[in-house]
Amino acid sequence: MADGPTWKEYPMAATISEPGSATGQNTGDWRSERPVRNPEKCDKCGICWIYCPDAALFMDEEGFYEVDLYHCKGCGICARECGKDAIEMIEEGE
Amino acid sequence: MGERVGLEVSLAVSEAVKLARAEAVAAYPITPQTHIVEELAQMVADGDLDAEFVMVESEHSAMSACCGTSAVGARTFTATASQGLALMHEVLFIASGLRLPIVMAVANRALSAPLSIWGDQSDVMAERDCGWIQIFVETGQEAFDQTVCAFRIAEDPRVLTPMIVNIDGFTLSHVVEPLELESQEAIDGFLPPFSAQVVLDPDRPVTIGPVGFPELYTEIKKQQNEALLASHQVIVEVWKEWADSFGREYRPVESYRAEDAEVLINLAGAVAGTARVAVDEMREEGRKVGLVRTRLWRPYPFADMREAVGSAKAVAVVDRALSFGGPGGPMASELRGALYPLASPPVVAGFVAGLGGRDITVGDFRAMVDETEKIVSEGYTHEYRMHGVRE
Known part of the structure; x- marks a missing residue:
């Protein structure tokens, strides 16, 4: 049996009382593909950032959008929406 | 007041x-x-x-x-x-x-x-x-x-x-x-x-x-x-x-003339009033019949029910619901389950009655008690009966 809290130790009905607690959880570990940006094609428009359903993209110091692989689930929406075809989905493990 | x-x-x-x-x-x-x-x-x-x-x-x-x-x-x-x-x-x-x-x-x-x-x-x-x-x-x-x-x-x-x-x-x-x-x-x-x-x-x-x-x-x-x-x-x-x-008392299970009863009727809801009349009639004839009404259904009142059933020989459970293809009405099945661990559990005779607004009369209760006594003397011949159905 897996280790972890007993039934008495969990909050009632598994209620989460800390807002945004998923930021501390590795919610992207079941991803099968990851987005890889081609900096030569990217014009920093931010469409990928707008469409990302998991807020897993963040702007780096140069204004490019980088992927937070801790939370990215590899859905591919960013690659699909990118007007410059600057994002490619690469299979994990490659 | x-x-x-x-x-x-x-x-x-x-x-x-x-x-x-x-x-x-x-x-x-x-x-x-x-x-x-x-x-x-x-x-x-x-x-x-x-x-x-x-x-x-x-x-x-x-x-x-x-x-x-x-x-x-x-x-x-x-x-x-x-x-x-x-x-x-x-x-x-x-x-x-x-x-x-x-x-x-x-x-x-x-x-x-x-x-x-x-x-x-x-x-x-x-x-x-x-x-x-x-x-x-x-x-x-x-x-x-x-x-x-x-x-x-x-x-x-x-x-x-x-x-x-x-x-x-x-x-x-x-x-x-x-x-x-x-x-x-x-x-x-x-x-x-x-x-x-x-x-x-x-x-x-x-x-x-x-x-x-x-x-x-x-x-x-x-x-x-x-x-x-x-x-x-x-x-x-x-x-x-x-x-x-x-001033009004309520218990998980309500018993009526059940203490020395050999056959108990178990049911839930308003039809208990009719069952009490049937119990009174049969008591007047010298038959040891009582009623156990289920008030609390979830959580199932195991201890209350075992106590209420006591040393009765049989319980006639009247379910107003049919569990298709199952072992009987839900109340009968669960009572059997609750009594099974006892050293010598009583007979639990299952009846499905009163479906879709059909009345359950005093005569129906009498007939179900008769049928239950027959099961006590002759043994189980069926899982449950749909009482009053035209065959």
């Missing part, structure tokens, strides 16, 4: 909800429950009840809205029956899983097909495992009393589990009975305002109903089941306090 009135039982339930100061009602009308929420809508419209009345497009929405109002900390009530209860099905599990102490009256009615608006208990038996506390009442007074008690029980911090009060459709919901309505002051003294443990509040955000990964789902279900089992003690306490305040 309350005010003695003659009142339709549905309206007595509405009065109880008003006196309980319900803060939210979301409901969709369906026979034979309609009068309850119709009256509540009138009370809200007239300014007699300070509650949000949420009109919805279905019972699925009604129960969903109830989850919302309960989650923001409002004392919440709804009522339904039959197809309406069936349509609520998935949300019933969410209400209990989220530990929202909603109170619901169910005016029990048969399920389609064929379409039947008449009474039996098939509707709630199909929701047996939804995690709600469930009781069956027999009289209008009990419907009134238990509706008030239900809020106390469901909202107790040790319980926080929704509760169904079952009221037989038509034979109870639509009859006018003499009963005592307690005063607002007395009810206020008995039932404090609802103090929710976890409240949806934009200023203090929480997540209720998150995904339950395999690592924790079992523990959360155990937690929920423990609360439901522990509610037995709270229920008994609340009923004791009600008796102290208002």
